[in-house]
Amino acid sequence: MAGPQHFGSMRVSLVGARIAIVTSEPAKLSAATFSLWLQVRLTMRIRERTLALFDPTQGYRDLAEAFRACPRGVEDAQLFLITAWNPGAVARSSHHNRIAMAELLLFLAQAGVENFPSAGSAGTWYEPGVAFFASDDELALEVARRFGQLGYYRFNRERGYCIDVTGTFSTAALKPF
Numbered sequence: 001m002a003g004p005q006h007f008g009s010m011r012v013s014l015v016g017a018r019i020a021i022v023t024s025e026p027a028k029l030s031a032a033t034f035s036l037w038l039q040v041r042l043t044m045r046i047r048e049r050t051l052a053l054f055d056p057t058q059g060y061r062d063l064a065e066a067f068r069a070c071p072r073g074v075e076d077a078q079l080f081l082i083t084a085w086n087p088g089a090v091a092r093s094s095h096h097n098r099i100a101m102a103e104l105l106l107f108l109a110q111a112g113v114e115n116f117p118s119a120g121s122a123g124t125w126y127e128p129g130v131a132f133f134a135s136d137d138e139l140a141l142e143v144a145r146r147f148g149q150l151g152y153y154r155f156n157r158e159r160g161y162c163i164d165v166t167g168t169f170s171t172a173a174l175k176p177f
Contacts, residue, residue, distance in 0.1 A: 054160050
């Protein structure tokens with residue numbers, strides 16, 4: 001395929017061995033999905049220990065411990081959690097999701113970014129992801145764009161935020177019930 005091909009409202013490009021489909025209309029995040037994201041239990045794994053970064057019923061239990069893993073030299077570090085699963089909040093097969101996640105891990109490795117396994121869960125829903133430290137949102141935004149994600153989580157040393165990259169909702173702080 002030479003250059004992008006247009007099919008109605010879609011632009012299709014060959015990117016390496018992947019086909020990237022980009023719609024001409026920007027994705028919007030539903031109110032139900034954004035509301036769910038604010039109620040998700042978020043964890044990350046560091047040195048054989050699973051840390052609860054945010055739990056809707058218990059608050060920010062292990063956030064301080066997570067920041068002790070921050071690499072030296074990352075000034076004003078923030079912690080980001082994002083996934084490659086179910087791009088655009090559309091359920092995909094576990095096979096597709098595992099491939100996308102492997103591509104995300106390869107992307108971060110090639111960028112020299114240390115990352116940690118993470119996960120989000122609510123009720124019976126569970127999605128693995130990655131956590132990484134950075135001084136600003138630039139890398140998280142690039143990952144969201146590359147992997148079709150509508151949002152991600154950002155933590156400072158005191159609290160976490162749900163970031164909607166579509167612009168549908170304002171950034172919202174994660175608050176325990």
